[in-house]
Amino acid sequence: MSISVxxxxxxxxxxxxxGGSVQIRGFAHTLNVVCDKCRSVLDANSDNRVTVLQKAQKAQRIDPKIPMGSRGKFExxxxxAIGFQRRGIQVEGVTYSWDEYLLFHPYKGFRYLSEYNNHWNYIRPIAAVPKFVGGNEPFVNGQKYKHFQNxxxxxxxxxxxxxxxxxxxxSATVDDYVAPPYLLSSERNNEEVTWSAGVYTPPKEIYDAFQMKVNPPAPVGVFANQPNPHGEPGIGRIFLMFFMLMTFITMYSCIAKPNKQVFHQSYQFNPASNSEPSFVTQTFELPGWRRAATEIEVSTDVSNNWAAFAIALINDQTGEAFDFGKDVSYYSGVDGGESWTEGSRGFTVTVPEVPPGRYYLRVEPDRDKEPGESDTQFARMVNYEIIVRHDKPAIAIYFLLLIPLAIPPLWRGVRRWGFEQSRWAESDYAPASGGGSDDDE
Amino acid sequence: MSRPAGTCPQCGAKIEFKWSGALQTTCDFCQSILIRGDIDLEKVGVVADLPANASPIQLGTEGIWMNKAFYVAGRIIYEYSLGTWNEWHLVFQDGTSGWLSDAQLEWAITFPHNQSITADQAHRITIGSKFTWNNVEYEVTSRTNARYRGVEGELPFQYWDKTSVGFVDLRTQDARFATIDFSESPALIFLGQFVDFEQLRLTNLRQFEGWF
Structure with missing residues (x-):
């Protein structure tokens, strides 16, 4: 019993x-070894007298992508790489095959790689038993997995x-559970159940780990635990929450916080007067540092009467003018015992995108004498007031801005959904296979 | 610490127990299996050639577990339908002993537990059966019938004539580990946990050609 053996x-x-020479790479751990020349399965542990356990495999010779004996760095x-097996499952008469590599380190033990259509997983055995909280959804280290295939x-x-x-x-019964990029697998027979945990690994990382000089072929299709390249579901959710928050803030500021009033003045207008009806108001400031919507509200006391207003919002410094014209008319009466009204006594005009600065209004009230109207009727005074409010959030513009902003996440959401459809189409839960799930739990 | 010593009745070599609690040892020179009749040694068998083994552990390997230093004093090799595994007998600095199980380089440390199970319970064990010891629920993950394949070094009991043993392995959701050992009646229970190789901070390891 010497220590320095x-x-x-x-x-x-x-x-x-x-008669070929068969190298043993896994020392005495190796129980069975396949002769590389004739591909017979040999008993590696039958001291001195090697027995053939299975004669040369008849299938067409397969050479693993990762050559046996090559070393690759993981963690x-x-x-x-010391072992390789091709395994397959039958689904509705079709065989789907994948490859498994056995990796060895004399102190750290065994790891696995799996490859299906150039989708790779790095897999290690796990010591813990997954926790099932009802149904077929196990937890490992707090991570929840969804059953994919039995x-x-x-x-x-x-x-x-x-x-x-x-x-x-x-053969062995295998169950796969996914939480991309993680994969949880169990293999069971009557005596034993073993669990392993995989992580989806880009082909380039596998090839680089083994310093393979060739470029890996591109993966085909969507694999069970392949991460969805169209973002996490969380991103769309965060965007939606942001969208709703913005909408709420906008609504709130519209309703609860009136726009800042920058001008308020009352006037009188005599339609019958011969004097020039148009006039300019005193100047007022539209504050701020950016263009903003400006609201001009005119309210009158017309009753069974009407008036027209031509208004221009004019920048005192630049002369830039925003003009508009509006009529007000208001009629009411009683007809057959029912009272009625028609029209409105005032109006509000919103001028979008007004630069900040010093402004005044040019106002031109107008009313023509109607045919058959008496002079007294025509001379009825119109009292009105004008209020100017500034910095009204431009709701329409806000939404117009948000719509293009919403397109990328929506598009990504659609693509994401499509990717998930492709993923689950390969599982026991594919909608097309309609109850074809062979769940035997 | 006094070390019990005696003479090999087979070849006359001096046998010194490194661990005073050992009840059995093997003679390094003639491979006789010796049991203590304090301190007359009785030869009860001969170690058959140990099967080739690729464990990095060997007698004399030292390590640290839960801040306690240990050394590897002995081992039992079991053989079952799919291969062999080692139970390394650990002796800690405070004189207690435990086991380091090495099954295809999956490592678990266990210690004897003072409870057992009833024959009725034993009869009903299937994969997935649950047992609770020390308020921890363990789940049966494997049943094995193992043949005693060999011993080496110092052991806390006399183990030379037990040839076939039933084992039930149990695991938990947090990587604890338990074994029910049916070599005795009532069955022995060992409780512990899976460990990473690095956690044990082992020294005096075997080295492997082509590696280190």
């Missing part, structure tokens, strides 16, 4: 089937070596 030696055995530790995986081809008994044709 020599290194545990690597060894090789001779294949009894073809900062170099592991050696299937019987059958081994169709093996290369390299394994620390367990392996034969072509053997």
């Amino acid at each position: 020599p290194k545990v030696p690597a060894r090789a055995i001779t294949c009894p089937n073809c 900062g530790v170099e592991f050696e 299937a019987v995986a059958r081994t169709s081809y093996v290369v390299g070596e394994f620390p367990w008994q392996i034969r072509v044709g053997e």
Whole structure:
């Protein structure tokens, strides 16, 4: 019992089937090894007398993308690829195959890589038992997974070596659960259930880890735990919340906080007067630093009467003018015992995008004498007042701005949804397979 | 600390127990399995050639667990249908002993628990059965029948003649580990947890050709 023993030696055995030399990379962990030349499965542990467990595999020779014996760094530790198996499941008569690599480190133990249509996962065994909180949704370390698929995986081809008994044709019941980019898998038989945890890994990272000089082929389709490239569901939700918050703030400021009143004056207008009806108001300030909507409200006391107003909002410094014209008319009466009204005594005009500065109004009230109208009727005085309010939030503009802003998240949402449809189309829960789920829980 | 010592009845070599609690040891020279009749040693068998083993642990490996230093004093090798695994006997600096289980480089440390299960409970065990010890719920994840394949070094009991043993392994949601060992009646229970290799801060490890 010496402490400084020599290194545990690597060894090789001779294949009894073809006479080829078979290198053992997993030391005494290796129970079964596949002769690289004739692809027979050999018992690696039958001291001195090697037995053939399964004669040369008949299937067309498969050479793993990652050659046996190459080393790749994962989580900062170099592991050696020592085993490979192709496994497949049958779904409605179609076989779907994927490849599994066994990685080895003499102290850290075993890891796995899986590859399906160039979608890769780096997988490690987990010691904890997942927690099921009702239904088929396990938790591991607080992460919730959704059940994806239950299937019987059958081994169709093996290369390299394994620390367990392996034969072509053997099968195990596997369940996959996903929480992209994570994958939780269980394999069970009557005596044992084992759990492993995978993380979706871009092909480039796998090839780089093994310093493979070729470019990896692009993945095909959507894989069970492939992260959705169209963003997290959270981003759309955050945008929606932001949108609603902005809308709420706008609404609130419209209703509860009136626009700032910058001008208020009362006038009288005598339609019958011969004097020039148009006049200019005193100047007022439209404060602020940016263009903003300006609201001009005219209210009158017309009753069974009408008047027309031509108004211009004029910048005192630049002469820039915003003109508009509006009529007011208001009639009321009693007809057959029912009182009625028609028209309105006032109006409000919003001039959008008015630059801040010093302004005045040019106001021209007008009313023509109507046919058959008496002079007294025509000479009725019109009292009116003008109020100017500034900085009204331009609701229309706000929405116009938000709509293009909303397009990218909506578009991304649609794409995201499409991606999720593709993902789940491959699962037991595909809508098309209509109850084809072979859930045996 | 006094170290019990005796002479190998087979070859006359001096046998010194590193751990005073050991009831069994193996002679380094003639591979006899010796049990203590304090301190006359009785040969009860011979260690069959140990199977080739690729554990990085060896007798004399030292480590630290829960701030307590330990050394590896002995081991039992079990063989089951799918291979072998090691139970390394750990002796801690305070004289207590525990086990480091090494199954295909999956590591777990366990300590004997003072409770057992009833024969009725044992009879009903299936994958998924649950047991609660020390307020922790354990779930059965495997059942194994293992053959005793060999021993090495110092052990806290006499283990030489037990040839076939039933084992039930249990796990928890937080990576704890338990074993029910049916080598005795009532069954022995060991409680512990899975550990990462680095956590044990091991020294005096074996080295591997082509690696380090």
